[in-house]
Amino acid sequence: MDETMPVRNPVQFGFLVTVGVGLALLVYYLAANVGALGGWITGAMFIALGLDPIVRWFESRGLPRIGGVAIVLLGFAGIVVLMATVVIPSIARQALGFINGFPQTFDDFLSSNFMGELDDQFGIRDKVENEAGKFFDTAFSDSSLIGNFLNNLINAGSAVAQVITGTLIVMFLALYFVTSLPTIKAWGIRLAPRSRRRRVAELTEKITQSVGNYVMGQAVVALLNATFALIVMSLVGVNFPLLCAFVVLLLAFVPLVGGVVAGILVTFIALLNGWQSAAVYAICYFAYLQIEAYFISPRIMSKAVAVPGSVAVIAVAGGGALWGVLGAIIAIPVAASAMLLIREVFIPRQDRR
Incomplete structure (x- = not known):
């Protein structure tokens, strides 16, 4: 129909x-209502693309794809079983110990020489103790605050259940x-016109090879980062090193800022x-980040598509604002x-125009 012709059937048009x-x-x-499902599918696809380079490596060695997939699946299942039976219970025990022992640890920190020197100059301990006393007085006298706390505990339990369910679905x-x-x-290729399918x-x-190489490379970089952090924490005597290393591993997946x-x-x-342990750890870890940025990551990420620094910063900021941590990871x-x-x-x- 000519665009200049008037609408002859306004009911049909409406x-x-x-x-x-x-x-x-x-x-x-x-x-808006299946955001979690979209996140699960996106995360699962990125994991699959990250495992695909390993399958292709086995294929390049003459192994059929089904054999490479079987080896990757067995290895992935072994890692999951190891995490579920050894690593996660150890992390959970350390997390519980951290929560139970935090009051005493914090009190020891306030009584340390470092805090004593600061307290002599600025009176920090009295301020901390006064604020803590006010908080506990308010917490036990305000019934609505206790109710909100219990609601937060219930919501936290629901969030943990959703995380476990989402993890299983993603796997x-x-x-x-x-x-x-x-x-x-x-x-997906068959959806394109026949003349352009090639x-x-x-x-x-x-695109799939580039994304797969990036995901696999980022996983290796994060694992090296967490391993180095665990070694340094063990040497300087940081409490709950396995729990902290697990947190470092998760944050290291976030580019640039993690x-x-x-x-x-x-x-x-x-x-x-003590400030000595903190200073030694900070010097060693941030020095490693420089080595990682200039030597380790460029070599591991050499097969992935390079992204300029400014574009990477904008992409991570935009992805994090739109979709949280998952958005920052896939940005x-x-x-x-x-x-x-x-x-x-x-x-x-x-160029052809």
């Missing part, structure tokens, strides 16, 4: 507009995705043992994929 608006609202409702989805990744990519297949392969935040957090924990590979599409598709098209 109905189509109403249906379109209704579908848009339905899509918005689904996106099973990741195992399924890594097994059927070629089939998923083939179906080009779409090439770009899809480049390692710095982990270093500051563990330094404050080491400060409870750089998403930005790398976008840059690859710009370089491979948009710029050549502009």
Whole structure:
């Protein structure tokens, strides 16, 4: 129909507009209420892409893909079992010990020579004790505060249950995705026009390999980071080193800022043992971060698409604002994929004009 022709059936036109608006609202409702599911699927896909380079390595050695997938699945299952039976119970015991022993540890910290010197100059201990007394007096006299605390405990238990459920779902989805990744990519390529499927297949392969290399490389960097932190914490005598190393491992997955935040957090924990332990740990760990940034990460990430520093900072900030920690983790590979599409598709098209 010519665009200049008037609408001959306004009822039909209004109905189509109403249906379109209704579908848009339905899509918005689904996106707003299945955010957790979207996060689970995204996390599982990134884990699958991170395991895919290992499968491809076995394939390059002459092993069929099904054999490489089986070896990866067995190794992944072994790591999960090790975490569930050994690592997580140890971390839980240390976390419980940290919570139970924190009052005494904090009191010892206030009685240390370091705090004594600060107290002589600024009177810090009296201020801390007065504020703590006011807090406990308010906590036990205000019934609404106690009720809010109990509600927070219930919400925390619900959040823990959601985390456990989400972790199990992500693991099973990741195992399924890594097994059927070629089939998923083939179906996605068939959605493109027939004349462009070959080009779409090439770009899809480049993007998936780049994202997979990034995820695997980031996992190796985070593991090295946590291992070094654990060794330094054990040498300087930081309390609950396994628990702190686990926190460092999780934060190290967040690009750019995760390692710095982990270093500051563990330094404050080491400060409870004395300023000497905190200073030694901070010097060693932040020196390692420089070595990691200039020597370790460039070599491990050499096969992933390079992202300029300014783009990486903007991507991490935007991803964290939109989707929290998961958004910050996936921001750089998403930005790398976008840059690859710009370089491979948009710029050549502009050059031909």
